[in-house]
Amino acid sequence: MNTASTDTPRIWGGTTLATRQKARREKLVEVGLDLLGTPGATLSVRAACRSAQLTERYFYESFPDRDALVLAVYEELADEVRQVLDEAASEGDPAEVARRSIEALVTLMVDDRRKGRVLLVAPLTEAVLAQPSQALLPALGELIRSKLPRSTPAEQRTLISVGLLGSLTALFYAYLEGGMQVTREQLVDHCIAVLNHAGHLAG
Structure with a gap:
């Protein structure tokens, strides 16, 4: 009989999924600040993902859209x-x-x-x-x-x-x-x- 709790967070690379999601969101907010606050730069989903080195899948994990x-x-x-x-x-x-x-x-x-x-x-x-x-x-x-x-x-x-x-x-x-x-x-x-x-x- 398996007594392991199904509520135990799965660990990958030494961190939980929630921790990785939080880190990705924080990275997107940081690059969002760079793009929104730098004259001549354009903040778009693609630009944010490129700057954060993340795929669009991870962008939409944190935000429904660019706004x-x-x-x-x-x-x-x-x-x-x-x-x-x-x-x-x-x-x-x-x-x-x-x-x-x-x-x-x-x-x-x-x-x-x-x-x-x-x-x-x-x-x-x-x-x-x-x-x-x-x-x-x-x-x-x-x-x-x-x-x-x-x-x-x-x-x-x-x-x-x-x-x-x-x-x-x-x-x-x-x-x-x-x-x-x-x-x-x-x-x-x-x-x-x-x-x-x-x-x-x-x-």
Whole structure:
């Protein structure tokens, strides 16, 4: 009588099927970031498979179509944004939080320009990212709201935070696309000044 459990994962090459599937998916997401975040590159199922050195069979094991990969790449980066902002706002006075937050965003989105382009440029051309990109805005808006006096009316806080969010987004976009000839340090200092000015706008 065979008493071996049918639930025991089958091992091949020292790893389980689930582990290999996870590794293949992670590889596809990584090459998806490369292709989506590199100017002149094209993200397609065939291009992703070629870059990941996988057959299309393994692509469809992880994603139903090309848009699903685009969405997976974006959502992973959006989670990174939320995480770094949460960590930056964990403690400290408002000025310190502002500096840490901007530094964290620049490290994530400028030091690795692929990520910045996926977060800021790709939503302009990828229809599948329209809704997720809008869902990310509250996390960034909250960074600005945290600089406003609590006594500021809610409507005014909303107007100010949305306006300044647009300003910061435009600054990052222009920097990534080469539209501004400034240093990284100048970008960081200016963005921090923009945030610090939020309180004055509240009157």
